[in-house]
Amino acid sequence: MIEVCSVRKAFNNVIVLDDISASFEKGKVNLIIGQSGSGKTVLLKTLVGLFDPDSGHVLYDNRNFTEMNVNQKRTIRKEIGMLFQGNALFDWATVEQNVRFPLDFFTNMPMKEKQKRVSFCLERVQLSHATKLMPGELSGGMKKRVAIARAIALNPKYLFCDEPNSGLDPQTSTVIDNLILEITKEIGMTTIVNTHDLNSVLSIGETIIFIKSGKKWWEGSRENILETDNQELREFLFASEVLRKTLVVKS
Amino acid sequence: MQFLYNIGRYFVFVKRVFAKPEKPKLYLLNIVREIWNLGVGSLGIVAIISVFIGAVIALQTAYNVTNPLFPLYYIGLGVRDSMMLEFSSTIVGLILAGKVGSSIASEIGTMQVTEQIDALEIMGINPASFLIMPKTIGMLIFSPILTILSVTIGILGGYLAVLATAIIPLQDYLFGLTLDFVPYYLVYSIIKGLVFAFIITTVSGYQGYYASGGSLEVGKASTQGVVYSSILILIFNLILTQLLLA
Numbered sequence: 001m002i003e004v005c006s007v008r009k010a011f012n013n014v015i016v017l018d019d020i021s022a023s024f025e026k027g028k029v030n031l032i033i034g035q036s037g038s039g040k041t042v043l044l045k046t047l048v049g050l051f052d053p054d055s056g057h058v059l060y061d062n063r064n065f066t067e068m069n070v071n072q073k074r075t076i077r078k079e080i081g082m083l084f085q086g087n088a089l090f091d092w093a094t095v096e097q098n099v100r101f102p103l104d105f106f107t108n109m110p111m112k113e114k115q116k117r118v119s120f121c122l123e124r125v126q127l128s129h130a131t132k133l134m135p136g137e138l139s140g141g142m143k144k145r146v147a148i149a150r151a152i153a154l155n156p157k158y159l160f161c162d163e164p165n166s167g168l169d170p171q172t173s174t175v176i177d178n179l180i181l182e183i184t185k186e187i188g189m190t191t192i193v194n195t196h197d198l199n200s201v202l203s204i205g206e207t208i209i210f211i212k213s214g215k216k217w218w219e220g221s222r223e224n225i226l227e228t229d230n231q232e233l234r235e236f237l238f239a240s241e242v243l244r245k246t247l248v249v250k251s
Numbered sequence: 252m253q254f255l256y257n258i259g260r261y262f263v264f265v266k267r268v269f270a271k272p273e274k275p276k277l278y279l280l281n282i283v284r285e286i287w288n289l290g291v292g293s294l295g296i297v298a299i300i301s302v303f304i305g306a307v308i309a310l311q312t313a314y315n316v317t318n319p320l321f322p323l324y325y326i327g328l329g330v331r332d333s334m335m336l337e338f339s340s341t342i343v344g345l346i347l348a349g350k351v352g353s354s355i356a357s358e359i360g361t362m363q364v365t366e367q368i369d370a371l372e373i374m375g376i377n378p379a380s381f382l383i384m385p386k387t388i389g390m391l392i393f394s395p396i397l398t399i400l401s402v403t404i405g406i407l408g409g410y411l412a413v414l415a416t417a418i419i420p421l422q423d424y425l426f427g428l429t430l431d432f433v434p435y436y437l438v439y440s441i442i443k444g445l446v447f448a449f450i451i452t453t454v455s456g457y458q459g460y461y462a463s464g465g466s467l468e469v470g471k472a473s474t475q476g477v478v479y480s481s482i483l484i485l486i487f488n489l490i491l492t493q494l495l496l497a
Contacts, residue, residue, distance in 0.1 A: 084370060
């Protein structure tokens with residue numbers, strides 16, 4: 001479980017995160033939703049320690065991550081997998097080398113075992129055929145899947161996904177969403193996903209927090225999000241005319 | 252104020268670059284790769300520059316000798332010592348600042364803006380060390396080879412110029428090459444090459460590492476890497492000359 005306690009963060013006196021508290025449960029896909037520029041990515045990067053909060057703290061299974069020194073943070077980071085918005089695949093390495101990279105760095109496994117693990121991870125994301133390709137030769141969806149395979153290579157306890165569906169068509173987005181959900185269940189990770197994709201919200205959002213202008217406005221799950229009476233959340237959810245009409249017709 | 256901030260941040264960065272590696276074996280492989288990419292990859296340009304510099308020094312010196320009492324073999328000596336004292340380290344250093352420096356700054360800058368450096372950080376790896384240390388060590392290892400090669404090719408360039416133009420007797424040129432050889436000049440040249448290699452890799456690495464934004468900023472970082480490396484090379488050239496030759 002990951003807990004965020006009264007986190008504040010400002011850049012050049014502009015408040016980006018304003019007293020955010022939340023808890024993200026183990027074995028579930030926890031979503032952070034909000035408009036572009038609402039502070040989702042800053043919150044995610046604060047959670048993984050790429051930004052230090054101005055006040056407040058982040059707990060990883062009751063371990064205060066914010067107060068740890070660099071070496072202690074590194075230990076926690078070895079338990080983290082992250083899927084970046086732009087994939088962040090190493091462009092000097094093949095698909096296979098990208099997935100093997102954390103294994104090379106943090107394990108003493110013999111090469112044969114590492115290869116086995118890489119094959120497993122790539123098979124899990126249905127990319128066994130692409131081992132020798134370079135990131136530049138992959139489609140957007142394939143890159144996301146390689147990034148997922150790399151993120152799970154070390155069997156992480158925590159998985160962070162920053163807008164995993166950005167730039168993908170709806171069908172591929174569904175594939176990625178399902179993959180994240182399935183892997184979360186298989187490994188029993190605490191997964192946190194940043195998104196503004198409503199399909200993801202309604203299909204994989206087991207717990208959801210909604211942030212706007214750096215503040216948390218709502219907390220719930222996909223079961224009760226559409227019935228919310230929170231005005232800010234409704235404005236976000238029903239910004240699309242098509243969706244609004246569809247839901248009116250349905251109801 | 253920004254200037255002081257950057258100097259301070261540069262030293263913190265260099266400290267991170269030379270932090271203890273997490274997996275020395277992987278670093279070793281990267282060092283070998285960087286020796287190949289940065290060092291061996293620079294052999295061509297260093298050879299071309301050196302051969303022309305040597306040839307031009309020989310011709311310019313010969314054409315400017317008007318005193319009939321001036322021994323012509325001094326032209327060979329002049330080419331040899333000029334290459335050792337200045338050209339093989341400083342001019343080659345400036346050229347490498349352009350070639351290697353821009354390559355490092357743009358590579359690291361691109362990794363920064365595409366979040367590859369964040370990805371390394373989140374994995375628990377020290378990205379500054381993992382990415383820059385092999386480049387610095389690779390260049391430090393290969394720099395003496397480049398310097399010695401440059402001196403040799405420069406002398407050869409002078410030889411070819413003399414051979415082609417017959418501006419002085421060839422045996423005078425060859426005699427001059429063997430006259431009053433000071434081995435310390437070669438050591439001096441190698442030391443300068445090492446310092447310049449360190450400056451090029453760390454300054455350009457620093458510029459790329461702290462690039463933010465998009466392709467425009469990567470280009471800016473690359474330019475700054477070359478400009479700052481070149482200025483520092485000239486400053487340290489002066490300092491080292493005073494320190495090592497005084």
